[in-house]
Amino acid sequence: MGFDVEKVRALYPALADGRAWLDGAAGTQVPEPVIEAMSDAYRAGLSNVGAPFESSERSAGLVAEARAAVADLVGAPDPACVTFGPTTTALTYRFAATLSAGWNPGDEVVVTQLDHDANVRPWVQHAQRAGAAVRTAELDPVTGELPVDGVVDLIGERTKVVAVTAASNVLGTVPDLKPITDRAREVGAISFVDGVQHCPHEHVRIAELGADFYATSAYKWAGPHLAAVVADDPWTLQNLHPDKLVPSPESSPERFERGTNPFAQLAGAVAAVEHLADLDGAASGTRAERLAVSRASAREHEEQLAAELFDGLANLDGVTRHGAPRGRVTPTAFFSVDGKTPRAVAEALSERGINVSAGHSYAWETVHALGLGPQGGVRASLSHYSSAEDVARLLDALGELAG
Structure with missing residues (x-):
């Protein structure tokens, strides 16, 4: 064991x-369980959601199961916190476009030198379009660390978003996020945390990080090519209104997911979370446990x-x-x-x-x-x-x- x-x-x-x-x-x-889960989903037959027959209901069930699995993986309070997309980059651009709709000249966003460009460029580009200022927190080039004070000191009353990584994708640095996210919350700013390199190696609890949004990619933790942005609370998503097609769902998180979800990949994501939960043969109890x-x-x-x-x-x-x-x-x-x-x-x-x-x-x-x-x-x-x-x-x- x-x-x-x-x-x-x-x-x-x-x-x-x-x-x-x-x-x-x-x-x-x-791993094999993920490969088999995806194959089994295709073998059983899949149809788009919303139709009155079994294959459609099966797809809807896979979506629900995948939201629950990712919520367990990162400690989200509700499966309704989980939004799926093809890549973290695509999802970050989607959220940057949504959040920046209310930005004005004089507003500010904070990014860091420690981040993957997927958590820098979307915010920079949308800030530039809105006339908002970009403030960049510097890393220590000798130690590879991100000084907390260097981030916190950049967050002010006009800050709208603080984009910061939970783990560097090249240096492995795991910054102390809580003081950063606490300061963001004090001034009413959104914290968007890139957890792509963090989630594969840590037992994640989004509330402990203080993140408003936490991004993760399944293919970095033994799953298929699929990404998710997880909110700290369903309310956080319900108060955002991204661009969408007129007939697409008004409900959240569905309104953030453009087009049809990849149902077989969702089956693979569920299997990947189960696989991670069973890595220790002595583990027992609920999936979260x-x-x-x-x-x-x-x-x-x-x-x-x-x-x-x-x-x-x-x-x-x-x-x-x-x-x-x-x-x-x-x-x-x-x-x-x-x-x-x-x-x-x-x-x-x-x-x-x-x-x-x-x-x-x-x-x-x-x-x-x-x-x-x-x-x-x-x-x-x-x-x-x-x-x-x-x-x-x-x-x-x-x-x-x-x-």
Whole structure:
């Protein structure tokens, strides 16, 4: 009983190719239960919702089940808090367009250098259209941390939105969000938290973060390509009115979902949440209770591997890790190898059977704040299915390349 990484890995068909899959931050692989759930949904037959026959009712049921599953995953108080969309980028643009409708010259939005551009550019572009000011919180380029005071001090009486990440997608930094979201709430601003790299590694409770909105992508936590923005309360959504088709639903969250939902992917998302809830064989009780136990066990496993990775990188001559936050981090490392471009390093590692990412990874503000420019760095990111052997293979290969 407990977390057994070999049993977990056996559920992932892609891992059978023998490669070290260290690119989870770019997208995780998918276990058999998720594959089967999606296949079963198609086999049973799916129709659009609202029709008086079984396949339509089945689709409606999948939507309801998926909202409940994601609500459990992030600790939302009600499934009606969950809005689905194709990607986090698309959903963030959708919410930015809706929230900015009431902005005026002199209003302000706060973004950070730690964020993925999906939680920067939509707010910047809509602020510019409204004549609102953009205030950018700077990260510490040495530690890779986001100083809390540097964000809080930018939030004022004219602030409309504070867009901040819960975990950097390249540095792994997990900022202290509560003082930031508390200050936003004090001045009546909306906090929009990017949880895409946070949700795969933490037991999320949206109320503890203080977020008004929390974004997550299922394909970063062993699910299909599907995203969700979760509100802290159904009321938060009910008071927003996005552009929509005249005959499309007036109800919330449906009015935020443009067009037909991908029903089979929703079935896969439910299966992915169930899979995460069952990672620890000792977990029991409701799905929310099992998630609490299993996410903690997976986190402990990832922390052990991350310590080996970080220590190993620190001991390699010719390898520089960018940002080494002192506080809580996700198991992600961003680094460079002397004399080699990030792309060349990734290609050399691929030849050795190791998958890593290279480039800016859309952390546009981050790579420029670090002085790396568009070429960025190399990113190795661990997942709950990563093994000690994966980490050892990476460190051995980097030792060869750096030497």
